[in-house]
Amino acid sequence: MHLRIAVLPGDGVGPEVTQQAVRVLREVASIHGHSFHFEEHIVGGAAIREKGSPLPPETLDACLAADAVLLGAIGSPEFDHLPASEKPEAGLLQLRNALGGFANLRPVKCWSPLASASPLRSEFIEGTDILFVRELLGGLYFGEPRGITSTNGTSVAFNTMRYSVAEIERVARVAFAAARNRQGKLTSVDKANVLETSQLWRQTVTRLAADYPDVQVDHLYVDAAAMHIIMNPKRFDVILTENLFGDILSDEAAVISGSLGMLASATVGGAVDLYEPVHGSAPDIAGRNIANPLGAIASAAMLLRQTMKLEDEASDIEMAIENVLEIGYRTRDIVTSSSDRVVSTTEMGQFVSESLAAVADMRHAYHAV
Ligand code: IPM
Ligand code: MG
Numbered sequence: 001m002h003l004r005i006a007v008l009p010g011d012g013v014g015p016e017v018t019q020q021a022v023r024v025l026r027e028v029a030s031i032h033g034h035s036f037h038f039e040e041h042i043v044g045g046a047a048i049r050e051k052g053s054p055l056p057p058e059t060l061d062a063c064l065a066a067d068a069v070l071l072g073a074i075g076s077p078e079f080d081h082l083p084a085s086e087k088p089e090a091g092l093l094q095l096r097n098a099l100g101g102f103a104n105l106r107p108v109k110c111w112s113p114l115a116s117a118s119p120l121r122s123e124f125i126e127g128t129d130i131l132f133v134r135e136l137l138g139g140l141y142f143g144e145p146r147g148i149t150s151t152n153g154t155s156v157a158f159n160t161m162r163y164s165v166a167e168i169e170r171v172a173r174v175a176f177a178a179a180r181n182r183q184g185k186l187t188s189v190d191k192a193n194v195l196e197t198s199q200l201w202r203q204t205v206t207r208l209a210a211d212y213p214d215v216q217v218d219h220l221y222v223d224a225a226a227m228h229i230i231m232n233p234k235r236f237d238v239i240l241t242e243n244l245f246g247d248i249l250s251d252e253a254a255v256i257s258g259s260l261g262m263l264a265s266a267t268v269g270g271a272v273d274l275y276e277p278v279h280g281s282a283p284d285i286a287g288r289n290i291a292n293p294l295g296a297i298a299s300a301a302m303l304l305r306q307t308m309k310l311e312d313e314a315s316d317i318e319m320a321i322e323n324v325l326e327i328g329y330r331t332r333d334i335v336t337s338s339s340d341r342v343v344s345t346t347e348m349g350q351f352v353s354e355s356l357a358a359v360a361d362m363r364h365a366y367h368a369v
Contacts, residue, residue: 001034003308006066008059008095011045011088012281013291013345014072020293020349021070021300024320027353028304028313031360039066043095044088044281045076054091060098068307069099069274070300073281096136100270102167103174104246105302106132106263106278108253110233113325117258117336120230125256128233131182132253133175134246136267138167139197141243163197163242168204174269175240176212185237186217189225189245201242222249229253250278259333261292264299266306273307275299289344292331294321297352312363319363320355324348 007022009015022038029036041059048054054074063069074092084090109129115122143160150156172188179186188205190198202219209217220228222245228235229249233256241249254260263278277295285291298321305314329351330340343351 001308001310003034003036003068004066005036005038005303006063006069007038007040008043008063008069008071009040009046010043010072010074010281011076012073012283012286013279014044014074014281016072016286016289016291016345017277017293017296018070018072020345020352021296023349024297024317024353024356025300025304027356028317031357032310032313034310034313043071044074044091045079047091048079048086048088054086054088055094055098060095063095063099063272063274066272068303069095069272070296070303071095071274071276072296073277073279075281075283077283093141096267096274097142099267099272099274100137101267101272101274102135102137102269103171103267104132104134104136105174105178105266105268105306106134106246106250107302108132108233108250108257108263110256111258111262111322111325113322113328114258114262114334114336117330117334118255120255124231125233128236128256129182130229130233130236130253130256131178131238132246132250133171133178133238133240134250135163135167135171135242136246137243138163139243161195161197161242161244163200165200165204168201169208170269172205172208172240175238176208176215179215179238180212183237184215186212186215187225187236187239188217188219189222189239189241189249190219191222191245192219193221197242205240225249226252230255254278258336259292261295261331261333262298263295264297264302266299266302268306273303275303289346290332291345292333293345293349294331294352297321297349312360316356316359316363317352319359320352323355323359324351327351 009018143162192198267274301317304310
């Protein structure tokens with residue numbers, strides 16, 4: 001299979017983790033005889049420095065012409081003083097909008113070897129497997145009007161939370177379909193006791209539920225959901241929520257998987273699918289070869305599964321990740337005991353790559369019996 005992947009390393013630890021994800025994809029291609037073509041482009045702070053814009057037209061055009069986009073991370077304190085519309089993050093939001101993916105899938109699971117890496121008690125989190133479906137193109141992130149005005153020497157800032165029925169429906173259908181293929185449970189998270197957007201959200205999800213009689217639906221207010229995710233994460237299967245709530249709850253849920261560095265994401269539904277780890281650019285550890293590349297590598301697995309329908313290859317990557325964790329290899333963020341073998345970003349990528357061939361052999365042997 002031939003695949004063109006636009007690679008946007010971005011800022012901070014982005015280039016380091018992306019490099020390892022690409023290395024793993026190259027290994028998959030060589031084991032399975034696929035041809036993956038990688039094209040690197042600048043975005044975010046790196047693009048502001050070079051081109052004066054966080055999303056240069058060449059980058060966007062290349063992404064629109066690709067089969068999928070693999071992004072590292074975006075953001076740099078160097079640009080903190082800029083207005084929101086000129087920051088590196090604005091490049092990411094423009095890119096998401098232009099690619100058109102409205103459903104951001106963020107799986108959060110407790111990897112058994114990492115259960116003790118979490119500050120939460122293992123018996124509460126072991127077995128957790130949640131899929132967040134975060135609406136990605138609406139709500140406060142994109143609602144108009146927005147801005148800061150100044151009258152009589154006082155500044156007033158405002159943002160708009162806005163959702164149409166169509167915007168809610170399309171992302172909700174992605175979540176229902178996902179739930180159908182998993183445990184058949186969907187929890188919709190909103191703030192319907194206060195917000196009109198949430199009332200419309202709840203009504204719409206409730207109406208759609210009639211089309212999915214095999215999916216069991218419940219609704220939670222976002223404040224309660226934040227608590228239940230920590231108190232009893234195993235009660236969840238698919239969590240559907242709007243843009244900002246999904247941003248916040250997915251970082252919170254990362255605690256279950258031991259580190260934000262473990263989480264992957266896929267953005268689907270638009271012209272070109274976008275894959276990115278959930279973590280940010282982590283400028284404090286950038287350039288030191290210590291960042292955890294597993295979120296980026298797991299995002300590459302999602303790319304193979306969602307865009308390319310290469311299920312075996314995707315699950316091989318996930319199995320390889322599990323293997324290296326079982327052996328005890330850990331980047332610093334997931335170290336739990338003195339017997340762990342602390343490895344660098346590049347070593348972690350290398351170990352996952354090396355483990356792939358063995359995993360693929362095992363799968364073949366298993367299918368053969
Ligand atoms: C995320 C990030 C982004 C977001 C930032 C970098 C704009 O936090 O993907 O969760 O808020 O969506
Ligand atoms: Mg976030």
